Structures are given as structure tokens and as C-alpha cells.
Amino acid sequence: SRWVLSEAKKEGVAEDIAKYDGKWAVEEPEEQAMSGDLGLVLKSRAKHHAVAAKLDKPFKFDGKPLVVQYEVRFQKGMECGGAYIKLLSDVPGLDLKNFQDKTGYTIMFGPDKCGVETKLHFIFRHKNPNNGSYEEKHAKKPTMDLINAFTDKQTHLFTLIVNPDNSFEVFVDQTLVNSGNLLHDVSPPVNPPQEIEDPDDSKPEDWDEREKIPDPDATKPEDWNEDAPRKIVDPDATKPDGWLDDEEEFVPDPNAVKPEDWDDEMDGEWEAPQIENPRCEAAPGCGEWSPPMIDNPEYKGKWKAPMIANPNYKGIWKPRTIPNPDYFEDLSPYAMTPIAAVGLELWAMTEDVLFDNFIITNEKTVADEWAKASWKLKSHEEAREKAASFIESIVFAAYERPWLWVVYIMVVIIPVILFIHFCCPATAEEDQEKDGAEADAAEGDAGEEEEVPEAEEKEEEEAPEEDQEERKPSKADLEATEQVR
DSSP: OOOEEOOOBOTTSOHHHHBOOOOEEEEOOSSOSSTTOOEEEEOOSSEEEEEEEEEEEEEOOSSSOEEEEEEEEEBTBOSEEEOOEEEEEOOTTOOGGGOOTTSOEEEEEEEEEETTEEEEEEEEEEEOTTTOOEEEEEEOOOSSOOHHHHHSOOEEEEEEEEOTTSEEEEEETTEEEEEEETTTSEESOSSOOSEEEOTTOOOOTTOBOOSEEEOTTOOOOTTOOTTSOSEEEOTTOOOOTTOBTTSOSEEEOTTOOOOTTOOHHHHOSOOOOEEEOGGGSSSSOBSSOOOOEEEOTTOOOSOOOOEEEOTTBOOOOOOOEEEOTTOOOOSOTTSOOOEEEEEEEEEESSOOEEEEEEEEESOHHHHHHHHHHTHHHHHHHHHHHHHHHHHHHHHHHHHHSTHHHHHHIIIIIHHHHHHHHHHSOOOHHHHHHHHHHHHHHHHHHHHHHHTOOHHHHHHHHHHHHHHHHHTSOOHHHHHHHHHHO
16 A cells, blocks of 8 residues: 555654554445445544555646545544645655654645534645745635534545635535635735834823813812712602501411421421412502602712813824835745645544545546546435435334324325315316316217218228328337437
């Protein structure tokens, strides 16, 4: 096999989880759509996996599109983990046995999921022309919800196209889900700003950012009482007639019984639970009456000077801008570092993730033909088997639980009958009129037959021979029959 297992260790993690000891296998899928079709399968749960394969020759960004395509099948769904690929950079000293998370890559592309959050990564590492450092650039999120790809256990096709004009496209199952431009639709941007804020600039001490200030000439009015309460007792309120001053709003429940297992020493003295006083139900209220509180018309609160425009207002201070010392302009981020290998460096909480039919080319038509001969056939068979499996499952369920047939009839057959009945009604009167018209027509035909002259009867006897000649197939009919065969 051209695939090389990594023998490296992850840096900065505990020794017992540092190794890339996740297992890989080349095998058929658990549910075969095409006999003998093998794939590369991630076999271990909660393990680090790393495997890579060199290209026949490095892919160079020399003016032709980059088309990357491969298949993924989450045979057991996916709880948390990725199925993305890394296109490893063609640099001196590249050793696939030492492939790990720090190995330099040109592009990272593919699906990723944890919990309910799904992603479709397209990340490329851009080389700074000033200092040679690399920075990851992330494409915007796709427009399509990818949850089905992780849960339906079917084979899905992922395609990335990067064009020389800096445009890119991302497809899932040959449906466009993301597109944009490397110069405008990635974060952070490829090119830094020409100017930046001066890190050495500072706000002057006398800089006033207050747009409004209290009026320094304003004085509190002499009649302004800051001590007046916000609420006062309503002086006009009177106790409603029938108010029961001597009755409590809540009383002990007379029907409550002390539990048999109640221990006064352990649980304390038992008291019956409180209930609403039934005598208060018909009265306007019970207990000591007190007048309600109302807003105090004399309340003004703490006095504050009114706000006026600040004559010293200078606006919100911002540091001055200076030319960016790290500025550069790269108008062709498409021209990335050449690609030497394809790598899978993954961690997943669900095993049996199957990869198949990797292709890197510079022509989309080639990738489409490749998909037509592989993924298209596979996808069609999987969909057919899924439909058949669904029908089998509902029939099997009905055999185990015969009452389900009643449910199926009520849910499917009865609505269909009702739909036909209401959409195509035929009244009894229309049926009777139709039957009567047919009967009249039959009687008329019978009467005419009785009056047919002997000459006409003779013509009718000769007519079948003529009809037989007319019904002889023409040459065109014979040719059409041959085409159908």
C-alpha cells in the first residue's frame, strides 16, 4: 500500500495519549453497495490517527485549477471527530513516518463535527512574502447544513476547486455549498492593512470626550424637597364594608391529621398546614386593614443639574495611524506552496469512518467522470437499499405488532380514499342521468337495427374484410416495433 502509518508523537500532551496509535484498515464497508469495493477505514475510537500517501508527482500552482475530491462515509454516524484531509506541503525533509499535527500543510479541507456543531473546513496556509512565515486563512462558513452527512451513514462526496483567478468553490455531493475569493472571503485577510494605529500614541490629558456636561450655572430651586418620599398613604382610602378585621387570612387545615410516623422529638412539634380562611372568600378582605400606598405628587427626587453641550468636547479619541511596517500586497494567493502528499491526521469519538476515491487533478471534468464511475453508482445503490430497508422495517414491525396494520391503514389508505372521494365526487343524480342516457341510446340503436335494409346488411357482412385490410400494420408500424425491441 502507498499509505504510510505515522510513528510520530504529538507534542505537548501526556505520554499515554501522545502516540498516533489509532488503527487503520483497508476493507469493504459494513453495508456493501458494490461488492469488492474497498476503502481506507479509521478503526479506533478516542485515538489519534495519522496516515499519509505521497502523490505521484507534486502538484504545482502554475496557472491551472486545483481540484481535490474524496468520499467519506460515517458508517456509525459521528459523535465528535473530523474527516478532513491535509494536503502536505512539498518541502525538504518531508517524512511521512513523522507526520503529525505540526507537519506543514498547504490546504486543509473536509468535514468536522462535535455535538450539534458541524463544519466544512477550507483552510490554506499563506506564506508571508516579507518574512517567510505562514498564517492560516479560513474560508467563510458554507450555506448548507451538513448534519445529514454525519448521521445518515451514507457515502458523501466532498470537492474543492481553487482557480488561478483566486476564486474557490466547495461542493458536497456535487452541490455547491460555498464559493468566494481568496482575497476577500477568508479570515484573517491575506493582505494586511496599509496603515495601522500608532502603538506609541496616547490620549492627551486634557482631551475631553464628554459630549454633554451638567450645567455649571444651574441651581436647585428653593421649593425642591429632596426628602419627600416616592410613595405615600392614600389619604382618601376607606376600609371596604364587610372587611373582617378579626379573621386571619390563613388558618390551620381542620381536616389535616398528624402522620403516624411523626416523631415530636426528631421532627419537632407537629402543626397542621395552613389553608386560605374560608370565611374570607365572600369578604373583601381579612386581617388588619391598612390604606394602600400611592405615588407622592410632591415627590421630585434628588436634584440634578440639567445637561448642556460640552464646549470642550473633542470627540472620541483615537490614536493616529502610521504606515504598516509589515504591509505587503499579494494579489495571487492562489500560488500556494506545492503539494507533495495527502494526509489524514484525525481524532474521533466514533470509529469506522471510511475514506475512498481520493483524486487531485487540474480538471473538474476528470473529477466528475471519476465520481460518475464511483460515487454516483455507490450513492444510487445505497439510496435504493435504504428505501428497501425502510419498507422491510415497517412490514417486519407490523408482523411483530399486528395492530400496526390498523395504524398504516388509518395513516395512508384512508387519507387516499378521502382525497379521491372529495376531489372526484359523483352525485347519485348524475349517475342516474348517465344510466338513463345510456339506456335511451341502446333503445335507439336497437330500433335502427330493425330498419336496416338487406343491402346494408350485405355491406356490413363485407365490412369485416375491409376492416381487416385497414388493420394490417404499415411499414412505419413495423419499424417502430423494431426500435422498441
